[in-house]
Amino acid sequence: MSRDATPPPAAPRLSMRMRRALWVWGFLALPVLFYGVIRFYPTLDAFRLSFTDWNLMSAPKYIGLENYRRMLAEPEFWQVFRNTFAYLVLGTPISLLLSFTVAYFLDRIRFGHTLMRALYFLPYITTASAMAWVWRWFYQPAPTGVINAVLGDLGLAQMDFLRSTTWALPSIMVTAIWAGLGFQVIIFMAGLRSIPTTYYEAARIDGVGEWAILRRITLPLLKPTTVFLVVFSSIGFLRIFDQVYNMTTNDPGGPLGSTKPLVLKIYQTAFSSYEMGYAAAQTVVLFTILLLVSLGQLWALRKR
Amino acid sequence: MADITLNRLVKTYGRAEVIHGIDLAVADGEFVVFVGPSGCGKSTTLRMIAGLEEVSGGEIRIGGRLVNEVDPRQRNIAMVFQNYAIYPHMTVRQNIAFGLYTSKLGKTEKAAKVEEAARMLDLTALLDRRPAALSGGQRQRVAIGRAMVRDPAAFLFDEPLSNLDAQLRAQMRIEIKALHRRLGTTIAYVTHDQVEAMTMADRIVVMKAGHILQAGAPMEIYDRPADVFTARFIGTPSMNVLPVAGEGAGLAAAGAGAPLLAGVRPQALRVGAPEEEAALSLTGPVTAVEPLGPETLVHFTVAGQGLIATAPPHETPGIGAEVTARAARGQVHLFDPATERATGRA
Numbered sequence: 001m002s003r004d005a006t007p008p009p010a011a012p013r014l015s016m017r018m019r020r021a022l023w024v025w026g027f028l029a030l031p032v033l034f035y036g037v038i039r040f041y042p043t044l045d046a047f048r049l050s051f052t053d054w055n056l057m058s059a060p061k062y063i064g065l066e067n068y069r070r071m072l073a074e075p076e077f078w079q080v081f082r083n084t085f086a087y088l089v090l091g092t093p094i095s096l097l098l099s100f101t102v103a104y105f106l107d108r109i110r111f112g113h114t115l116m117r118a119l120y121f122l123p124y125i126t127t128a129s130a131m132a133w134v135w136r137w138f139y140q141p142a143p144t145g146v147i148n149a150v151l152g153d154l155g156l157a158q159m160d161f162l163r164s165t166t167w168a169l170p171s172i173m174v175t176a177i178w179a180g181l182g183f184q185v186i187i188f189m190a191g192l193r194s195i196p197t198t199y200y201e202a203a204r205i206d207g208v209g210e211w212a213i214l215r216r217i218t219l220p221l222l223k224p225t226t227v228f229l230v231v232f233s234s235i236g237f238l239r240i241f242d243q244v245y246n247m248t249t250n251d252p253g254g255p256l257g258s259t260k261p262l263v264l265k266i267y268q269t270a271f272s273s274y275e276m277g278y279a280a281a282q283t284v285v286l287f288t289i290l291l292l293v294s295l296g297q298l299w300a301l302r303k304r
Numbered sequence: 305m306a307d308i309t310l311n312r313l314v315k316t317y318g319r320a321e322v323i324h325g326i327d328l329a330v331a332d333g334e335f336v337v338f339v340g341p342s343g344c345g346k347s348t349t350l351r352m353i354a355g356l357e358e359v360s361g362g363e364i365r366i367g368g369r370l371v372n373e374v375d376p377r378q379r380n381i382a383m384v385f386q387n388y389a390i391y392p393h394m395t396v397r398q399n400i401a402f403g404l405y406t407s408k409l410g411k412t413e414k415a416a417k418v419e420e421a422a423r424m425l426d427l428t429a430l431l432d433r434r435p436a437a438l439s440g441g442q443r444q445r446v447a448i449g450r451a452m453v454r455d456p457a458a459f460l461f462d463e464p465l466s467n468l469d470a471q472l473r474a475q476m477r478i479e480i481k482a483l484h485r486r487l488g489t490t491i492a493y494v495t496h497d498q499v500e501a502m503t504m505a506d507r508i509v510v511m512k513a514g515h516i517l518q519a520g521a522p523m524e525i526y527d528r529p530a531d532v533f534t535a536r537f538i539g540t541p542s543m544n545v546l547p548v549a550g551e552g553a554g555l556a557a558a559g560a561g562a563p564l565l566a567g568v569r570p571q572a573l574r575v576g577a578p579e580e581e582a583a584l585s586l587t588g589p590v591t592a593v594e595p596l597g598p599e600t601l602v603h604f605t606v607a608g609q610g611l612i613a614t615a616p617p618h619e620t621p622g623i624g625a626e627v628t629a630r631a632a633r634g635q636v637h638l639f640d641p642a643t644e645r646a647t648g649r650a
Contacts (some may be wrong), residue, residue: 189449201356202389202447206454207406216402220393 042285049280056274067281078280079257080265084238086169087176087261088293091237095177096229099184104214106185107192117189121182129181132246135175136162139247160245164257172259177242180236184229191225192218227301231294238290240262262286306367306380306457306490307332308353314361315348315514323348324514325362330458330507335484335491339501340511346494347462347509353492354383354460367457382451385462385482388443391437392529396446397431398424403450421449424483441472448483458490465500477503498538502526510534532644535567535637541601544568544611547641548584555584555636557606557650565644568636572627575602575615582630583650586611590621602627 050067052060053214071077106116123131139161142148148158161171195218203213203304219226223231245252252268253260262282315323323345325381326611328567330336333591338346351357353364355359364371382403390399400418408415417640422428425445435443436485444464451459457533465473481504484491487630495501501508509519518530527533529543547562555566566584579585591610600615604627613629621627636650 176638194385196389197393198385198387198389201354201376202385202450203402205354205376205379205381205383206403206450208402209406212405216405217391221391223393291518 021039046283046287049277050284052193052277052280054276056276063277067278069284070278071281076257076260077265080253080260080262083169083258083260084240084289086264087173087237087240088234090170091173091177092230092233093238094173095180095184095233096226098177099181099229100180100188103185103188103192104218107189117186120185123179126179128242129246131179132175132243135171135178135243136247139171161256165255168248168255168259172243172247176237176240176248179243180233184233187225187229188222193223195221197238223301227298229299230301234293234297235290238286238293241267262289307334308458308492309365310349310353310362311365312362313349313352313359313364315345315352315357316360319615321360322351322514326511326514326516328509328516328519329488329625330492331487333490335493335506335511337493337495337501337503337505337507338509338511339459339495339498341537342496343513344511345510345514346496346511350460350462350492353458354381380454380457381460382454382458383460383462384444384447384451384464386466388435388447388467390443390446390450392435392561393603394425395432396438396449398450399435399446400427400453403453405539411416411613418449420574421452424452424486425449425479439472440468441476441630444468444476445479452483452487456489458492461491461493463495464493465497473497473500480504485598492593499540502538510537510622528646529567529637530646532565532567532639535639535646539569541570541612542636543569544573545639545646546586546606546609546611557586559607562641564647565639565641566650567639568631568635570601570612570614572635573611573613573631574619575621575627575629577620577630577632579630581632583633583636584631585629586613586629587626587628589623590623590627592623593620595620603627 032140046294049060051062051064053063053066054060102120106113106120109116137144138146140148141158141160142152145161147161151158159167162168199217199221200213203217207215238261240261244261244264245267248254248259253264263286266279267284268281269275308328310326310328312325313323313325314321314325326345326349328336338349340346348357353366355371355374359372366379366381383470391402394402397418399410399419401414404417405413419428419432422431425448427442427445427449430438430442435446438446444467447464464478464480465476468476477500478495478542484504493500493504505522507519508522508525510517512533518525518534520528525534525538529538532545536545545565546568547558548564549558549562549564550556555564573586586605586606587605588604588611590602590604592617594601594603595617598617600617600620602613602615602621604611604613611629613627615621615627634649638647638650639645640647
């Protein structure tokens with residue numbers, strides 16, 4: 001049969017534009033539905049609930065700004081607020097500095113590179129609660145706790161890691177930093193690898209030293225990676241929960257609320273006290289903080 | 305200013321030797337172009353001179369000083385890379401000034417040097433721009449500027465024009481050559497483009513598989529190629545090389561196993577040239593014609609081998625027609641078929 005015999009295709013009923021739009025929205029339908037129902041609706045509903053008094057049983061009762069007023073007047077809220085920012089302002093810079101240092105040197109070694117990288121990444125794929133319990137065991141008094149046992153052997157004083165209102169928060173933060181380190185190292189290494197080697201070769205020929213290369217070339221060119229990690233890690237520390245909850249199960253957020261972050265407070269308000277309206281108000285505060293901190297960081301680290 | 309000497313220079317990667325003991329002396333102020341196909345070792349040689357690759361054997365001397373174990377920064381050379389290697393987060397001014405990062409000059413002297421380099425390279429109006437806002441040619445000029453401000457003993461260029469389009473490349477060839485005339489600094493330049501080699505070099509170094517095949521002035525290499533590879537690599541279109549038998553004016557195409565290889569440049573193999581004076585006559589059917597304006601390239605086959613001849617612009621033979629092209633006496637290069645080395649002319 002010759003090709004000429006085939007009839008020309010009938011003109012489609014829909015225009016090309018329409019057909020494309022149908023395809024696009026066809027594929028987008030599922031994620032749109034998911035985000036709409038599972039994510040955006042509850043988020044928006046939290047704003048509404050924050051103006052109500054609701055214990056899950058009776059119908060929510062509108063009480064205006066009462067929840068917010070109560071929050072500002074409550075000393076525990078301010079303690080939680082301080083704790084949350086302590087996690088943020090200590091955790092983010094320390095973890096980024098550590099992970100960059102590890103990535104910078106790991107990038108230069110060839111021998112055992114893959115093994116080392118895997119070892120650093122391992123904590124990231126480990127269950128947070130399992131990890132928290134192992135660290136909790138590390139922190140126990142001697143002879144159970146490894147760290148205190150070593151301190152004892154060295155003739156040093158014992159540390160009340162998780163039972164001290166001073167040291168509990170830093171102790172938990174160490175765990176949290178260690179847990180996230182692998183991910184940050186991997187991302188930093190990808191960023192380092194994406195810098196063309198001729199930049200370094202040109203600098204070496206120009207006689208620029210290692211430190212100046214790091215400061216003048218590597219760090220500026222790594223900025224997109226750093227911005228991503230600063231925002232990502234900040235959100236992580238502002239939302240810290242697993243490590244705290246699992247390492248202080250006897251008195252979650254203790255001792256005396258000294259380690260309690262905002263998310264744990266919200267959890268307790270909602271699911272121990274069943275004060276849904278009050279919990280929603282705290283959620284709105286957390287949401288606002290996350291938004292402001294992220295926007296602030298993006299602004300501070302913007303392209304100039 | 306300095307001369308560069310390579311002595312039995314060897315480079316090995318693991319057990320693979322890629323540079324097989326090459327010797328070369330680059331005179332002070334000379335513009336030497338290393339040319340060859342990819343993987344011939346020309347870039348590796350340049351990178352060894354720069355100090356970016358370790359020397360596995362032999363020695364490199366810059367200005368008489370043995371530099372095998374000397375850090376790149378202490379060799380007082382400057383290098384320009386194929387991808388420019390100018391920093392996207394710095395302005396043109398900062399990029400050029402970066403060449404002076406370790407210099408002990410004062411601030412005003414540094415600024416003056418940057419201004420001077422910018423003026424020479426016609427970059428003055430662009431000094432406060434970022435590289436993203438520059439064209440490829442401008443970026444390469446910035447890279448040259450960064451190299452220039454250091455007053456190095458020698459410039460090393462690693463395929464600096466390969467990322468540019470043909471027109472810009474032609475322009476940059478002239479600019480780099482003019483720059484060399486003005487500065488008089490020794491230049492070692494690597495390219496795979498034989499046109500760049502021919503047009504810019506004081507001396508061309510033809511490399512293949514880690515060996516130097518021939519080093520000489522452009523026209524010397526063009527007129528007296530030492531072997532078949534060099535003969536075919538330099539000049540466009542490539543020289544025709546075919547097996548021939550006979551002697552003197554009696555050369556004739558022959559099959560494989562013939563006692564000689566004859567090389568004739570397409571420009572010397574003329575369609576319809578007079579029979580007397582001819583050293584070699586070749587007849588065969590035309591397979592393609594390419595009118596170039598001033599002349600026409602005629603592709604034809606003799607004994608199954610494709611050859612290229614030239615014809616006057618308006619006397620183009622038809623496809624399939626039999627043509628006879630002749631090379632005048634003195635225009636035929638003869639090579640030994642076993643060694644492929646040049647043996648003389650006919």
